[in-house]
Amino acid sequence: MNPRLLELYNQELHHVRESAAEFAKEFPKIASRLTLSGMDCADPYVERLLEGFAYLTARVQLKLDAEYPTFTHNLLEIAYPHYLAPTPSMTVVQLQADPDEGSLSSGFTLERDTSLRAALGRDTQTCCEYRTAHSVTLWPLQVAQAEYFGNPSAVLGRLAASEPRAKAGLRLTLRTGAELPFNSLALDELPLYLNGNDEQPFRLYEQLLGNVCAVFARAPGGDWVERLPRTPCARAVSTTATRRCRWCPRPSRATACCRNTSPCPTASCSSNSPSWGARSSAAPARSWS
Structure with missing residues (x-):
């Protein structure tokens, strides 16, 4: 497993909790039904739902990062095709x-x-x-x-x-x-x-x-x-x-x-x-x- 997955998971979970705090402040009535109050969530089921969502989005982010070299490689092949050409040993x-x-x-x-x-x-x-x-x-x-x-x-x-x-x-x-x-x-x-x-x-x-x-x-x-x-x-x-x-x-x-x-x-x-x-x-x- 890629070691960056845990880092991305923590980032996504922190972002979801910050977003939940903003949502609870903006819409307190709906947030009370979801038991959302600030950065904490009293309902363990909602907490597990947020953690599962963070896990899935972390995997998506990891996949996007893995595709970035392919994107830049194809872009360079179009804009500057000789840049990625192999260079032999020379003297x-x-x-x-x-x-x-x-x-x-x-x-x-x-x-x-x-x-x-x-x-x-x-x-x-x-x-x-x-x-x-x-x-x-x-x-x-x-x-x-x-x-x-x-x-x-x-x-x-x-x-x-x-x-x-x-x-x-x-x-x-x-x-x-x-x-x-x-x-x-x-x-x-x-x-x-x-x-x-x-x-x-x-x-x-x-x-x-x-x-x-x-x-x-x-x-x-x-x-x-x-x-x-x-x-x-x-x-x-x-x-x-x-x-x-x-x-x-x-x-x-x-x-x-x-x-x-x-x-x-x-x-x-x-x-x-x-x-x-x-x-x-x-x-x-x-x-x-």
């Missing part, structure tokens, strides 16, 4: 390539559905296994610096002067390994994973897609600067070919998200939003920005 895996490995100049692809096994714990016999949700290509690249700033003119100088609307910026400095120049990499696209706590990655992702004023690429020392197309997926340009830099938010589905979290050789992005922006220009050795 984000950081893959690190050796930046000094020269054979990576053409990239190394880890195919989708590649099995990844976790190390066994001290008292465990079964390891946790995931499969990658999509293919990941590793490159001999690393992020030397990532900097957000709120005063583009003080950091970027004449680059910021060309975009007076810019109120914030993001600068990424990238380096290659094994003394490789960027134009030696057979690189068509490089996902950038935005990592952070709570809603920070989503806010940054929104700004990069919706509020970018300009994108620039700059060589070490600033002797080469190029303005890049302002598109939702910022395009970074090298000296020999056009490179596409895809900004990727925190993964939202899949059993495992396996991304190379060494972010991309982006360029210079500027944003007209003061809270989060993007303007990036880089000046590393053997690097893009």
Whole structure:
């Protein structure tokens, strides 16, 4: 038997007695025939009748409460069908390539559905296994610096002067390994994973897609600067070919998200939003920005 039945029974009985007291006060002649006077009832038969009524209404209330999850479930299925969908176990895996490995100049692809096994714990016999949700290509690249700033003119100088609307910026400095120049990499696209706590990655992702004023690429020392197309997926340009830099938010589905979290050789992005922006220009050795 449900333990809440007794609680509901006492609530219903108390309510019936309060109602009986109000009835006796409003209609004293009829209440006297029912031997109702205030909260007490002198007639044991009437008292048992009230208790039986409280028991039945408590069962009805318990049944209504049990149907409430079914009602809300059906309502959510109509209003927000994906909310109740089962969410599989997932994780984000950081893959690190050796930046000094020269054979990576053409990239190394880890195919989708590649099995990844976790190390066994001290008292465990079964390891946790995931499969990658999509293919990941590793490159001999690393992020030397990532900097957000709120005063583009003080950091970027004449680059910021060309975009007076810019109120914030993001600068990424990238380096290659094994003394490789960027134009030696057979690189068509490089996902950038935005990592952070709570809603920070989503806010940054929104700004990069919706509020970018300009994108620039700059060589070490600033002797080469190029303005890049302002598109939702910022395009970074090298000296020999056009490179596409895809900004990727925190993964939202899949059993495992396996991304190379060494972010991309982006360029210079500027944003007209003061809270989060993007303007990036880089000046590393053997690097893009």
